[in-house]
Amino acid sequence: xxxxxxxxxxxxxxxxxxxxxxxxxxxxxxxxxxxxxxxxxxxxxxxxxxxxxxxxxxxxxxx
Numbered sequence: 505x506x507x508x509x510x511x512x513x514x515x516x517x518x519x520x521x522x523x524x525x526x527x528x529x530x531x532x533x534x535x536x537x538x539x540x541x542x543x544x545x546x547x548x549x550x551x552x553x554x555x556x557x558x559x560x561x562x563x564x565x566x567x
Contacts, residue, residue: 532559 532544538552544559551559 530563532563534559 533547533550534544534553534556535547535550536553538550538555539547540549542551542555543549544551544555544562
């Protein structure tokens with residue numbers, strides 16, 4: 505196997521890893537004022553806008 509083939513395989517594996525990480529992200533909902541329980545699990549319970557960064561971080565760390 506030549507070095508060009510090895511590089512292609514490595515890039516393909518890295519691509520698959522990045523896709524799988526994104527697929528495990530949870531959706532969090534945010535509105536300007538928030539709603540309901542304000543836990544981000546639905547539009548009815550959206551985070552308030554001032555917690556946007558927390559919602560992004562939570563969506564990447566929890567499933």
